[in-house]
Ligand SMILES: [Fe+2]
């Protein structure tokens with residue numbers, strides 16, 4: 001673990017540098033090996049940029065179109081956050097004898113979609129991308145259509161159809177990301193595959209309630225996101 005403290009830079013005296021504020025020495029303290037070292041802040045910034053650059057270069061060199069990948073990740077992150085919002089409304093409308101049985105899986109899918117958003121964002125920035133500044137823009141570029149409450153909010157089957165379609169859109173999206181990153185961008189592939197595993201289970205839960213056959217999966221017992229949680233620690 002490193003700790004940083006700013007002070008005057010001895011490596012790059014203020015008089016010789018282009019802008020004094022750019023030259024600050026940083027005292028690095030390694031808690032693991034217990035040593036102190038002075039480094040120029042410029043050097044550290046360069047090192048951090050270089051580290052990120054190498055991980056981006058590896059992805060590019062492997063043949064991935066990094067701009068296209070970032071675009072897909074941002075659109076899918078938009079889908080996750082908007083789904084989280086719309087699922088909140090759907091879940092509140094799952095009432096009565098019929099709706100109550102679906103409420104728990106809708107709640108789990110809602111929370112896990114929020115987890116997917118949280119897990120995607122660091123990878124977007126690692127790859128050199130960023131989230132849109134406007135929440136409205138973010139909503140509108142979503143990879144999936146909004147999971148809106150049906151006209152008759154008491155129609156549980158109609159709500160289930162909205163839920164299953166949202167999950168199917170997510171399954172398609174992450175399958176595509178896995179396909180373009182497999183064997184090339186290992187970190188994004190691992191992330192997309194983990195999310196895909198959860199999306200497939202979400203789809204199967206809602207599909208079972210629509211009478212499309214057994215899901216093969218049970219409700220979560222205890223913690224959510226068994227596949228994605230490793231990206232949230
Ligand atoms: Fe999701």
Ligand SMILES: [Fe+2]
Nearest residue numbers: 109113199202
């Ligand atoms: Fe989902």
